[in-house]
Amino acid sequence: MSKVKLELSKKTAAQKIDLGKTIVSKMTGNATFATPNPPLAAITTAITNLSAATAEVVAARKTVEVKMIAAKLAESTLDSLLTQEGNYVENISNGDEAKILSAGMDVRKDASAAVALPDKVASVNATIGDSAGEIDLSWDKIEGAKSYVVETALSSMDPLEWKHMVVSTRSKAEVNTLKSGVSYHLRVAAVGSVGQGPWSDPVVKVAP
Structure with a gap:
């Protein structure tokens, strides 16, 4: 039938x-x-x-x-x-x-001063972007940071499997290749002249 x-x-x-x-x-x-x-x-x-x-x-x-x-x-x-x-x-x-x-x-800061890794990124905020699959991130600026790297991981994974997403030269970024309706963990780290600092505490957001 x-x-x-x-x-x-x-x-x-x-x-x-x-x-x-x-x-x-x-x-x-x-x-x-x-x-x-x-x-x-x-x-x-x-x-x-x-x-x-x-x-x-x-x-x-x-x-x-x-x-x-x-x-x-x-x-x-x-x-x-x-x-x-x-x-x-x-x-x-x-x-x-x-x-x-x-x-x-x-x-x-005096360029001759001792150079250390950037501090841990704080106050990471995740909001819904303008398009489907987009999450906008913002965070506190880190002194000495030349850029910031953003990683995401599916919240459903245990343990979390982090994936590189984007590099930003400002204290904000758009992650726009996510799957709508899926929950993600997102984290940010500052990169200075001598390397990358520690990762921020992750934030959780569902992609629009």
Whole structure:
């Protein structure tokens, strides 16, 4: 005896819409199925609603992309201005630490001082990203760190099997190749001129 094969869990919204339209078209006026249950009109309404909702999601993503580009441009502009201001303060202060600090800026450590591994990264925060499978991370900046490495591990694994994901030169990173609906452990370590510091305490987050 043959059975219906829909496999809806494997289909995208667009594929479900196409399937629904095909079914409505084939069953309309079909004498074999004179009293569809649910009515074909209900399926048509659901198709219309899903089409509209999908279009809104696409439009919203485009809006977010535009805003993200604008935000990154604004951030780049501020970085440039702050760098120029830092150069000005450095020149005017003539290396006077008190004067530099009075301008609200930190002072670089003496390059001749003993160099050690970076400290342990603290205050790691994980939030849901803008796209499916994306988790955004942020953490406290570590003095002397030149970059940061991020690793993830499936929370379901025991013991955890850590996998390298991304390197960032700032105290934040995007991990965007994760599987939606899956729980992950994430950790961060700072890398300095003499090597990598200890790993942060892991945080746990479910990928969107």
